[in-house]
Amino acid sequence: MDIKEYIASGVLELYVAGSLSEKENQEVYELMMQHPEIKEEVEKIEQAILQITAAASPKATSGLQDTIREAALSTDAPKESQAPKVIPIASKKKTNWTSYTGWAASVLLAAGLFYFYQEKSNLESELQTTKFENNFLEQQIAEANNSLKSAQELVDILRDRNxxxxxxxxxxxxxxxxxxxxxxxxxxxxxxxxxxxxxxxxxxxxxxxxxxxxxxxxxxxxxxxxxxxxxxxxxxxxxxxxxxxxxxxxxxxxxxxxxxxxxxxxxxxxxx
Structure with missing residues (x-):
């Protein structure tokens, strides 16, 4: 088995994304146990996704969480001392769109690889079916031709004047x-x-x-x-x-x- 080729096939990304079947997941797991290189690659993919998620989630939501917390605490004060407050819609902190883009790209990559894998499997299955049908048809035609030839020979024999x-x-x-x-x-x-x-x-x-x-x-x-x-x-x-x-x-x-x-x-x- 070519380990480098297997790693480059995109199957490991699909495994981490949870896009493989139960049987395929089992196959990847067994290969991970047999080949440290594959296990290491899977861990790298998982770590990269965790880092992307960590980079995107806290920065994108921290401002909104602070605003909600302040609004909740303000309800404990006497109504007379409460002044109208406006909850800011936009945080002053700049959203890290690069993190979102990186995560989205990873998801799209996994989905694309899974789609490609499925289409490849369907195409191979269709080709196998077509090949089998063509072989069967050719065999039927050959048998029919042989039968016609035998029948014609038989007719010629029985029509012999001797x-x-x-x-x-x-x-x-x-x-x-x-x-x-x-x-x-x-x-x-x-x-x-x-x-x-x-x-x-x-x-x-x-x-x-x-x-x-x-x-x-x-x-x-x-x-x-x-x-x-x-x-x-x-x-x-x-x-x-x-x-x-x-x-x-x-x-x-x-x-x-x-x-x-x-x-x-x-x-x-x-x-x-």
């Missing part, structure tokens, strides 16, 4: 379920639109199967990982098989070597 679309209907375990398999034989890729599948229970995962029908031969194409976190529910899997049908089952986390037919959610035959 795509064979196969509707997968819900089975006994989940009649309302549905999905669609978009198979591109040229790229040996299958895209599974799984929007119609319910969220899998904890510890379970959907597994996609390529099927040969005669004899029935299932081959795993992979798992629909991160199903819950995937927004569009479209998954890309490699398929090098001569698939005659596609099915989706619900399996334990990590998948199974063969499909659990009791947990067959959707099934569809590829149209020739």
């Amino acid at each position: 795509i064979v679309a196969t509707k997968l209907d819900g089975q006994n375990v989940a009649p309302d379920s549905y999905a669609t398999a978009f198979w591109n034989k040229e790229t040996q890729t299958v895209y599974i639109d799984a929007l119609g599948l319910p969220e899998p229970p904890a510890g379970k995962v959907y597994q996609v199967w390529s099927l040969k029908l005669d004899p029935l031969t299932p081959t795993s194409l992979g798992l629909l990982e991160d199903f819950v976190d995937d927004d569009n529910k479209v998954f890309t899997l490699a398929n090098t098989n001569e698939s005659q049908a596609f099915g989706i089952t619900l399996e334990p986390a990590g998948g199974s070597e063969s499909p659990t037919l009791e947990q067959l959610y959707t099934l569809g035959v590829v149209k020739s």
Whole structure:
């Protein structure tokens, strides 16, 4: 900590003037206890203000106090002997306006420093808020652009003339379920639109199967990982098989070597 810079900041004047918050007062007090230079500076400021006050108050009020005292004592004399007295408005002694000016300047300095400190704090707070809002807006715009780009790529894929679309209907375990398999034989890729599948229970995962029908031969194409976190529910899997049908089952986390037919959610035959 730069002690000289801290002393020159004007915080100590605000502390002596009583213009700081309770927390700030505590901070200054702790620094005074840790650094004798700061404590000494505070004492100098306090002494200067006391000297200014002492210089201004007695000289400015002594004449008026004497006049009031004389007027009060005169009321004890008999009324017949009382002569009309005029209380002088102005004292013969010259008022020390320099003392008043010095004290006023000290108060104005403390008030000005406090105002400056408050305005600086408010400005920093506003800048931090504006910076946070701008960063958040930029992030939202970036995410929106990425989503639009992904959506456009998806549309382009599904419009490819080499795509064979196969509707997968819900089975006994989940009649309302549905999905669609978009198979591109040229790229040996299958895209599974799984929007119609319910969220899998904890510890379970959907597994996609390529099927040969005669004899029935299932081959795993992979798992629909991160199903819950995937927004569009479209998954890309490699398929090098001569698939005659596609099915989706619900399996334990990590998948199974063969499909659990009791947990067959959707099934569809590829149209020739």
